[in-house]
Amino acid sequence: MKTWDAIVVGAGHNGLVNACYLQRAGLDVLVVEKNKWIGGAAVSRSLTPGFLYSNCSYVCSLFRPEIMRDLDLPRFGLQVISYEGGAVFTRDGDYLANYRDHHAHRREFARFSKKDAEAYDRYARDVTRQCRFIQPLLMRTAPDPTSLKPRDIGELVYLARKFAGLGAREMADTMRFWTMSISDFLDEYFETDVIKANLSLSGIIGTALGPMSPGTAYVLLHHYMGEVDGSVGAWGYARGGMGAVTQALADSFRASGGTIRTQAEVEEILVKKGQAAGVVLSDGEEIHGRMVISNADVKRTFLKLVDERELPEIFLRRVRNFRMRGSSGKLNIALDSMPEFPALPPDSPCVRADLHFTDTVERMERAYDDWKAGRWSADPFLDVVIPTTLDPTMAPPGKHFMSVFVQYCPPKVEGREWTDADRDAFAETVISQIVDYSPGFRDRIVHMEVRTPRELEAEVGLTEGNIFQGELTFDQLLFNRPVPGYAQYRSPIGGLYICGSSTHPGGGVMGAPGRNAALEILRDLKRGTSHMSPAHDVI
Amino acid sequence: MNADMTVGTKPTEIAHRLALQPHFRTLRLGTPFQPRVEALSSRQEWYDWAGYKAPSVLWDEELEYFAIRSQAAVFDISPMVKYRIEGPDAEGFLDRLTLRDVTKLRPGRVHYTAWCDDDGHVLDDGTLFRLSDTRFRLCCQERHLPWLLDSAIGFGVEIEEETEEIAALALQGPTSWSVLEAAGCPGTERLKPFDIGTFAHEGEEVTISRTGFTGDLGYEIFVNAGHALSLWDRLFEAGKLFGIRAIGYAALNRARIEAGFIVANADFVTAEHALRSDRVRMPDAIGLGFMVDLKKGYFNGRRAIEKSRANGGPAQLLVGLEIEGNVPAEHAIVYHNAKREVGLVSAAIWSPTAKRNIAIASLDRRYGRPGTADLWVEIYAMRELQYIKMMKRAKIVPRPFIKLPRRIATPPGRF
Amino acid sequence: MTSSDETRWDAVVIGGGHNGLVCAAFLGRVGRKVLVLEAEEQIGGAGRTHEFAPGFRVSMAHLLNRLHPEVVKALELEKHGLDLSPAHQVPTVALSSEGKPLILTGAYGEGLEGADASEKQAWAEVRAQLFRYADILKPLLARRPPSLDGMDLAASSAWAMTGLSLKRLGREDMRDFLRVLLMNVADFCDEGLQDDRLKGLLAFDAVLGSHLGPRSPTSLLGLYYRLAGELGGAPGAQLVPAGGTGAVMAAVRKAAEAAGVTIRTSAVAAKVFVEKGRATGVMLDSGEDIRAGKVISALNPATTFLELVGPQHLDTGFVRRVSNIRMKGDAAKLHLALERIPAFNGLPQQYRNARLVIASSTDYVERAFNPAKHGEFSPEPAMEITLPSIGDPSLAPTGASVLSATIQYAPYLLKEGWVAGKPKLLEAVLSVLERHAPGIRKTILHSELLTPADIEARYRMPGGHWHHGELQADQMLMSRPVFGAEGYHTPLPGLFLAGSGSHPGGGIFGVPGMNAARRVLGGRA
Secondary structure (H helix, E strand, O other): OOEEOEEEEOOEHHHHHHHHHHHHOOOOEEEEOOOOOOEOOOOEEEEEOOEEEEOOOOOOOOOOHHHHHHOOHHHHOOOEEEOOOOEEEOOOOOEEEOOOOHHHHHHHHHHHOHHHHHHHHHHHHHHHHHHHHHHHHHOOOOOOOOOOOHHHHHHHHHHHHHHHOOOHHHHHHHHHHHHOOHHHHHHOOOOOHHHHHHHHHHHHOOOOOOOOOOOHHHHHHHHHOOEEOOEEOOOEEEOOOOHHHHHHHHHHHHHOOOEEEOOOOEEEEEEEOOEEEEEEEOOOOEEEEOOEEEOOOHHHHHHHHOOHHHOOHHHHHHHHHOOOOOOEEEEEEEEOOOOOOOOOOOOOHHHHOOEEOOOOHHHHHHHHHHHHOOOOOOOOEEEEEOHHHOOHHHOOOOOEEEEEEEEOOOOOEOOEOOOHHHHHHHHHHHHHHHHHHOOOHHHHEEEEEEEOHHHHHHHHOOHHHOOOOOOOOHHHOHHHOOOOOOOOOEOOOEOEEEOOOOOOOOOOOOOHHHHHHHHHHHHHOOOOOOOOOOOOOOO | OOHHHHOOOOHHHHHHHHHHHHHHHOOOEOOOOHHHHHHHOOOOEEEEEOOEEEEEEOOOHHHHHHHHHHOEEEEEOOOOEEEEEEOOOHHHHHHHHEOOOHHHOOOOEEEEEEEEOOOOOEEEEEEEEEOOOOEEEEEEOOOOHHHHHHHOOOOOOEEEEOOOOEEEEEEEOOOHHHHHHHOOOOOHHHOOOOEEEEEEEOOEEEEEEOOOOOOOOEEEEEEEHHHHHHHHHHHHHHHHHHOEEEOOHHHHHHHHHHOOOOOEOOOEOOOOOOOOOOOOOOHHHHOOHHHOOOOOOOOOOHHHHHHHHHOOOOOEEEEEEEEOOOOOOOOOEEEEOOOEEEEEEEEEEEEOOOOEEEEEEEEEHHHOOOOOOOEEEEEEEEEOOEEEEEEEEEEEEOOOOOOOHHHOOOOOOOO | OOHHHHOOEEEEEEOOOHHHHHHHHHHHHOOOOEEEEOOOOOOOHHHOEEEEEOOEEEEOOOOEOOOOHHHHHHOOOOOOOOOOOHHHEOOEEEOOOOOOOEEEEOOOOOEEEOOOHHHHHHHHHHHHHHHHHHHHHHHHHHOOOOOOHHHOOOOOHHHHHHHHHHHHOOHHHHHHHHHHOOOOHHHHHHHHOOOHHHHHHHHHHHHOOOOOOOOOOOOHHHHHHHHOOEEOOEEOOOEOOOOOHHHHHHHHHHHHHHOOOEEEOOOOEEEEEEEOOEEEEEEEOOOOEEEEEEEEEOOOHHHHHHHHHOHHHOOHHHHHHHHOOOOOOOEEEEEEEEOOOOOOOOOOHHHOOOEEEEOOOHHHHHHHHHHHHOOOOOOOOEEEEEOHHHHOHHHOOOOOEEEEEEEEOOOOOOOOOHHHHHHHHHHHHHHHHHHHOOOHHHHEEEEEEEOHHHHHHHHOOHHHOOOOOOOOHHHOHHHOOOOOOOOOEOOOOOEEEOOOOOOOOOOOOOHHHHHHHHHHHOOOO
8 A cells, every 4th residue: 555755734825835845855644634625715716607606715915926936836827916005985975096106095085084184194105104013024934932952042143133134223112013003003103994994904904803902903904914916915815716726736736646536534534653654544444654633723633533542631732722713704695796886986096905894993893893892893804806807717707706794703602603594594684784885796696605604613623613713812822833842834743744724834825834734844844945935035 | 975074074174175175186296386387398398296297307408507607597495395484483493493592583584503402413404594584485395384383382483385386496606687677677786695685576575585595696586476477577578688497306406416516315325214223314425514503402303413513523525526527427426545434425417517527425424534645436327338447536526617706796696 | 580590500400200200210320410390299290199089089090000010120119118928918809799709819810719620720811922022022112212213123122132032932932923923802702701791801901901802903012011011020010009109209209319310390381491402401481591511301201292392393203293283181080088998799708909900801892892982981880999008008097998990981071071971980980989889879978089180280291191092002112102202202402202102001000211322311401
C-alpha cells in the first residue's frame, strides 16, 4: 500500500496553498476533501441554473500576491478585479459613498462635514503607517517569546527593531492603536456618525466584537492589509467567484503532480508512537502518510480527528479554550434583474461596490448586543455586493448574483440549536432591511441560499461557523495563535501540522497560513525553499 | 425603517447634501474662470491641482514664460486652499499657529509664513492676509481644517474653508500694473510689496495684494466666485495693449524656480503626508528658518525647533545650486567629491532670465553650507532612448537666482 | 496681591486630594518648601467625609483597597493615625436575590463560603494564578512608565523587573500570562470557574469605574489593577476605614504638615503662570499671585492643560491628544440614611460589615453595561454596597445606618439628561436593593444619589471620572494621560502632573503623587 509523503486534510485555500508548495518541493502530496467539491470556504457553486454563487467568502483582497506568483495562479485562470468604493445608505434618504478618486472621496465626505473630509487624509496616513508596520509580519512565522532558540530570538529582535524604527511617538501610537476600539479611534478624527459607521465596518467584519470593543482598530488593519496589484487596502472580486481561487490552486497543484481526492471525509488522523502516520476515512479506508497537515480548524483537528490520549493535557486545555464563536451569516441571492436603490443616482458607480444600510456606530453596536444575548441582530449590519456588475459571467445576461454578508448571527439561538424556522426568520430579517432601501427587491429573487453558522459548520466544517477559524482577539493573535507554544504550525504530535486560518496570521482568503506552514515543514525536512518567494518589500 | 431616522438633522441640511450628490460626475472641478481658461487652451493640456482641472500649458510654454518676464501673465490660482479666520482672538490664534510674529502684521498687509506640528515639522507654507484687526485669510496648498480647528481650542475664533467661494488670479509681469491702471483700479499704484488693497467691481469689493510666486512685479486678486468672469473680462480688455496672456503651470514653475520659491510636496514633504518618519522637515531644513521668531510667545513646534537648534540644527539643508552646462538636473543625486551621496535635487531648470543652469536641492547638513567645495550632480538625460550620463560641478548659491528691481519699485513703473 | 508673593515656594501643588498631599509630603520631607492649594473648604478630594443627612456621614470613596506600601511607610502614615489593622479589613459578599450569597473571606477570597468543593478548588487555583500575574505587573504599576524615547527599554527598571518576574514564572505559566494579558474577564472566568456569582463578582471588580463590560477585550486588566493593590502587606485586601475615607485623608494631611507642607483650603487655582516658556506659579481666582519654582497639578490633566495652562502655551497636537482623553464616568454613588441596619437576603450577621456586591453573573454585568454604551442606564444596575456605620457607629445616629453604594453603569452623558434621568435611576437602584434587602425602602430617611454629572460638579472631576481618565489599555503606561506627559513631567517646563490621570491611575493609591515627587526631585526641568 502506498505511503504518501504528506496528506493534507481539507481542500480549502490554505490546504491547497500548503499542498502546492510541498508538491513543488518534490514531495508526493495527497489532498483529501470531504465534499464533492473543493474549496472549503473559498468556493463558487451553482445552486440554481445559470447562476454561480461565491457561497462563503466573497471578496478577494487579502490573498497574498507572492503566493499567486509562486504558484503561477494567473496561468490557471485566476483574475482578481478591483471593485468600486461602496456606499452607506442613511435613514434620511441620502447615502455616503466611497469613491476611488481621492478628491471625489473628499468632496463626498464634505457633503456631511468639511472637517471630516479634510481629516480623512490624516486618518488614511495613520492607518497606512500601521499597515506598513504589520504587513511584513504576515509572511513570517510568529516567534515564541519563551524560547531561547536562535531563530525565535532573531525574530523577536526583528520585531523589536521594526518597532524601534517607528520613532517614539509612532511607537506610542502603535501601542494605542492595537488596543483601541475602532469607535474610539474614529472619534479622534471624525465627528459625523455615518462617516464613522462607514469606516468602522472593517473593524468588525468576521469578528465576534462590536465597534466599541477594544481591539477592533487592529481588526481594521487585518482587513486593510489586502492589496490588489500593489494598491494597499484595495478589495476585489475573483472572476468566476471565490471558487476561482481554489480552482486555480487545485489546477496548479495537479499540474505539479499532486493528487486530490474528494468525497473523502477524514474520520481520524492516525498516530503511531507519537508520530502522525496517515488518516482513516469515514468509510474505514486507511491512507498512510509520513506527515499529515490539517487545514481544518484547531478544535476540529485536535478535539475530533486526533485521539485525545495522544495529546498533553495543557495543550488540550488551551485548544478547548480557543474561541471560535460564529458571528456572521450569509445570504446568496439570485436576482432576475438589477435591484433599484432609489437613494442612488441612476449612474452612481456604487452599485458596483459594497452597500451598507447601517448608518451609525450605535446601530452596529446594538446589533452586536443582540449577538451577545444569543440572538441574531434585529437590525443587522449587512455587507452587500453584486459581483455580476463587474463579472457578468456569474449569472445569465441581465440577471445578477447578490452576496449579503450578515452580522451578527450567533452559533446557537439563545442557547439552543438552530432550526429551519429560525433560519427562515433570520433571512426575513435581512431581506426586510434590504427592501427598506430597495423597493421591489423581494420580487426579483429567483433563488436564495441562507447560511447561518450551523450551515457553515455542517458543510465547510468550520467549528461554530467562525469564518476566521478563530476569533481575532489579542489572546489569539501572533504567538498566541492558535495556542501558546504551538504558534509555529507544529503540534505535539510529530509529523502533524496545521495550516488553516486558526494559525498566524489568521483568517480571510489570505493563503499566508498555508504558505508559512509549508515553510516550517520544509525546514523540518531540511528541504530547499527556493521556490517560495519571501514577502514583498514594503518600501 | 425607524421613525427616528431624521431626528437631529435639519431638513435644509439634508436638502443641501442631496443637492451636492452629483459631484461624482465631475471628478475634476473647473474653477470659476474655467470658461475663459478653457477657451484659451489650445493645447488642452491639464493637470490635477487639488481636484481642479488646471492648465499645464495653454498655447506655448516658452511664450507663456516670457509673458511673465516681459508682459502681463494671468494664472488662475483659485484652487489654492483658502481659510477665513475671524474673531477677537484671531491674531493670538495665528500667532500660536504660525512661525512668524502675527502681532507685527498690520491690517492691510500680507506675509509669507509656515506652520509646524508639535515636533517642529513643517505642515505647510502659505500666505497670511490680514484683512482687518480681527479678520484674516490663509492661503496654502494643503488642507488643514482639522488642524486649524484643533488649534482653535481655547481661542475665540471662527474658521471657515472658502476655497470654492473665492476665485483668485495671479497677474504677474512688468506690465501688470499698467493693466490694472488701464482697468481702472485706483490706488493700486500705492501698493508696496505685501500690501493689500481693494477696488470696486460690479458693486463689490475685490481684494488685491502685491504678491506673487514669480519674483516679478505682480498682484494677486481675490473675488467672489460669482463675479469672477466679469473681472477676467475687465482685465483682459484692459490688458490688450499690454500683452496680457493667460498661462499654465509649466511657465509659472520656471518663474518660481528662478525666484527660489519652494513648493510643498515637491521640494519637501509636508508633515501630515509623510508616511516615512524620516521624510518630514523642520523650517531650518527647507530654508524657512528665517520665519522662526523666537522673540514672540509660544507657537506650535517652538520647543522642538529650539531643541533641534541646540543640537546643531537639522540633518538636511535646502540650498540653491548653480550647475555647469545647460542640462536641467531634475531629481538628480548630488555627490561630494564625485562619490559620496549627499543630497537630491528637487527642482531644476535652465533659467532663461539668469542664463544659468539652476536647481533647488536638499543636502546633508555638512555639505549644505555656502562655499562647500567639490559638489557634483549626476544628470541622466534621456536622448533618443539612451541615457546620457553626466557628472557636473555644482556650487551653492543664494536664492533667489534672479533679482528684479521692478519687483519692489513703488510706485511701479510702466515697465 | 497678598503676603504670599513675598514667599518664594519651591513647589506649589494644585489639588488637596490624596495624590496632591502625598506628593507635597514627599517633597516636604526632603526640605522643599511646599504649598498645597485646595479649592474646597476640606482637603481630601473624593476621599473627604461629608454629612449628607443630619447625623449621617459618608465618603464618596467608601473603600480602601490599595494605598501603596511605599507611601504608607515613607510618610509614616500609621504614625499619623492611619489604621490599617486587619480588624478593619472586610470580606466580600456576592449577593443573590434568590439563592444564598457567596462569601469571599480574607484578602480577596482566601476562603470561599457558600460554594461547592470543586468550585473552591477551582477558585484557589484561579486566585493564585491571578495574584501571580498581578505580581508581575506590580513593578510596572509602582514606577514611572518606561520611556520610548531612544528605545532605552533595557535601561528602564520597571521593564527589567517585569521581565525578570516573567522569567521566574516558568515557561507554560509565562505563555498563559502573555495569552490572558489583554483578554476579557468573562472569557477568563469561563475558562476556570463555574459559579455564576463568583464570575459575576470578578467581572464587576474588573470593570468597576471603567467604560468596559466583562466581555470587552482587555477588561481583565481591571482585575489585575484591583489585585495589584495591597493593604498592610495583604495583597487584595480591602477595608472600610473608621471615620470614613476622610480619616485616611486626615492622616495624609498630618504627614504632609509634619513634613512642613503648608496647606491652604478654599484656594481655587485659576491659572498657571507661564513666563518665558516655563510654569512659574499659580494665580488664584481671587487674583492672588503665588510664585513657585515648580508647579504640580494633581487635578485632571484636561483641566490642567486646557484651563489652567491654556492651549496657547502648548502644541496643537498635544492639545488634541489631551482633548481626546476619554473620561466620561460610568459610576454613580448612592448614599442612604436608614432608620436601621438593613437585612440582606441570606447575609449572616457577622458579614454585614462586608463589601456587598450585586452582580449575579457576568451576563448581568454585561447587560448592565450595554445601555451605557448608548447613553442609557440599565433597569438592573450592578453595584457595590458598604454599610460604613457598622464598623464606625459614629457615622450614623444610634441604631441607624449609612448605606453607601457605587452604581455601575450610569453614563455621564445620559441621552435624556440627568435632570429627567436621575429619579429614574434612583428608582431602578432602589428596586434592585429592595429585591436583595426586602423592606429596605421603608426605612429610608434620606437619599443622596450622585450621578457622574453631580460628582463632576461636587468634586471638580471632569466627567465625574475617579480615575481622571478611562483606565483602559490604550490610556495606560506611556499613553497615560497622553504621550508627551507620561512621565509626570509635561511639555511645559516647570509643570508636573501628580493626579490619578497619570500612570498608574486612580483609587486611593498614592503612586502618582509619589512618583511625581520623585520626578520633581530627579532634576527634570
